Amino acid sequence: MTSSGDNSRSFAAQDAENRPEEVTNQSTREIQEQGECSDKRVAWLTHCEPEETSPRRRGIKWGGLAARYEWKDEYGDVGPRNDELEQELFKNSNVPRPGNHANELQLSDDNAAYFVSVEGDIELNPITKFDGAGLHPVMMENIAHCGYEWPTAIQAYCIPALHEKLDVIAVAQTGSGKTAAFLIPIISQLMGKAKQIAAPRPNAGDPKGKGTARAEPLVVIICPTRELANQTFDEARRLCYRSMLRPCVAYGGAPKQLQQNELQKGCDVLVGTPGRILDFLNRPGVLAFNRVRYAVIDEADELLQPVWEKSFHALIAELGSGFGEPPRFLMFSATFNQKCQQLARQYLSPKCVRLEITRPGTAVRHIRQEVSPAYPGYYELHEKKPLIDPRAPHTQIMWVNDGLKLQALVELIFSLPKARTLIFANTKLDVDQIDDYLYNHGLPSTSIHADRTQREREDALRAFRSAHSPILVTTGLSARGLDVVNVLHVINFSLPRARCGGITEYIHRIGRTARIGNQGVATSFFNNADRALAPALTRLLNGCDQKVPDFLEQYLGSSWHDENNIKNPAADEGHYTQSGWNNEAGTASNNSWGPASDAGDNNDPWKLAADASKNDSGSSRDNEHGHSDNEASWSRDDDEVGYSDKEAGWSKDDVD
Structure with a gap:
């Protein structure tokens, strides 16, 4: 820890699920009486509706050990319901629910709402509802459990493409349901065939038999980060419910033996990061790809970058021709430049379709991007007024000098209604310093970067x-x-460097809000250090009919070499909005900082912001940042590679 914050803090926030029960069940009053947090944090905590913790989840420290449906030989074609597991998998706080604008993600009957580019020899007939789409009855029930009422545009085309046995390159906006777009048709097609084509399960009940078996998955899903792998695994657990298909996850940083034990119980759907999957492939009797029917590359444009080349090629080489035919390849991302598409075609069969689904001019449709009167020197510490006026429109791009960023950040957070907030910085040192600064100002923060242990992450x-x-x-x-x-709310404390992710990473960052038709706000701090990104930002704002801040107007019409071949960042990304997000306030109050009553009393988000800024409040966090490095019983894998610590974008991200 290099900041001036409390040195007793450890790095990562310890989750309530992993704390002793006597700590987990402490009331706000008890915490306050014990002096474990400031009054600000107690006030913030009262605005947070914590996620319910099921008994099954208590004590679990690794995502790969999460409960999944376990098939038994005596089951027929469909397994019986498990009420406890069903509550864990499908409870409201666990599943991202469609927002009030989710209908805008739906494919209209005349396709007028979207530009749909389908490249391939086969004509696809998109579906407009899940009924009649040829999905397995158990899958239909799981879709209903997840609250998916109709397919999004990308799902409307991917489901028939998989039925036609096509390889797929799919490009669609962030938060448009891409994960479900490949999991739903793949798992549905395998549900009725699992008994015939799945690998033998270990016979743990037979004392003479083996308690383990080699994992031979039917589906392999490769992700660039551990967090994305865990998230995809959770979605697979939901969609495999009550079927024989058993999902597993493999990623670096977590104990290998625990993951190996899960694999050897049986694995039909494997989600993981490249390094750890290769590790298990090289271990005798642990993992083999001889049965793989579907290979999915998520965030494919990232995995096709040179930093992944060695491990990615090694993984592809392991994919043979199971059952006499090569596996189907599916590649998904929100941004997919021409160079990556050319590389991708090296792995795809001639029977391939490329789907690009965009809504022109709507890349800021659900993320409000209004502009305040910020200019160089606007934020001066000697001024008596607040750095950010809560009654004024908040911005997407704000001029803030480096020395004032931390103060501006705190003012910004207090000026907006309480809600989950994601803050991006370019270096691990900045992340640590920002986290300490927020915590010392009574805000309930935690942090993640690649130098944290996996348990901390x-x-x-x-x-x-x-x-x-x-x-x-x-x-x-x-x-x-x-x-x-x-x-x-997504805040870019530091904008991505133009040579390290640039506008592509910016698009992915702001895509963490306004997902599945929900709305959100994206704010970015800009100063002279970000000039290299200015032409791309200006082009993005202008292409989305957004007002360009005064300090960026000089870049209007300027030439910009698009190294990533993103023809129109506005169209390539998806949809966000200039309108407010009033209608989401009620939804956001569920398991967020703002109580439901706040949403009903006001339709003016700026009045809410003003009220929030008057409330000198914070939130409580037990045991502060969580585990220390020496608590881990494993060592960091040696095969991690990535970008340098000094640059923006992926801060020494891990391959495994």
């Missing part, structure tokens, strides 16, 4: 999801794929 993310620490500070590590319920 999982604890911090669970604390964020459960609203125990509803402010998460992170590097670009969390820019891709992270899907947390009710993230209503």
